[in-house]
Amino acid sequence: MSTSALRTALRRALPWLLAWWALQAALAVAGRLVARRSDEGDESTAGIRRTVALGELRLRPVNPELSRLRVDLLMAGGEVDLSGLAPVPGGIDLTLRAVMGGLDVRVPAGWRVWWSARGLGGIGLAQGSGATRTDDERGADLRVHAAVVxxxxxxxxxxxHGAGAR
Known part of the structure; x- marks a missing residue:
């Protein structure tokens, strides 16, 4: 490829690359603004809501009375570590909305997990993890309601031995 052909290719690709970077920056800024308005609670509260766009979420709740988590991910990844909690009477409700995003949820061994997933994507339980899937929504220690694309x-x-196991 000659130098002039390379310059022509770069000249054609540059506007597309700049537009892509501008879109990423706009999504990141919009995500931060939405997060400032919608995030609720911290790791010590009984209800937590987090919104993340183009980034990562690390959450380790410590409140023994935690009852509700809501996580919204847009092209982002997250980790919620519930392994330090004892089973909560009535269970914990986790609502996940993810678009091109994923969430790793760690639970203590022996927990019963129920889930419902809608969209293109899903939920998986690591084999040999010590947690079990249950069909009893009311008796589950963790209930996951997910809408994913x-x-x-x-x-x-x-x-x-799952992807998020350490």
């Missing part, structure tokens, strides 16, 4: 969630335990 090209994304999903993985559930594991700290000693499990």
């Amino acid at each position: 090209l994304g999903g969630a993985g559930i594991s335990t700290p000693t499990g």
Whole structure:
């Protein structure tokens, strides 16, 4: 490829690259603004809501009375570590909305997990993780309600062999 052909190719590609970077920057700024308005609670509260666009989320709730988590991901990844909590009476409700994003949820061994997923994507339970899937929504320690597009969630335990296990 000659130098002039390379310059022509770069000249044609540059506007597309700049437009892509501008779109990424706009999504990141819009995501931060939405997060400032919609994020609620912190790791010590009984209800937590987080919104992340083009980034990562690391959350380790410590409130033994945690009852509700809501996570919205747009082209982002997240990790929610519930392994330090004892089973909560009534269970924990996790609502996940993800577009091209994923969430790793760690639970203590022995927890019963129920889930419902809509969209293109899903939820998986790591084999040999020590957590079990249940059909009893009311009796579950963790209930995951997910709406995903090209994304999903993985559930594991700290000693499990899932993608998020350590």
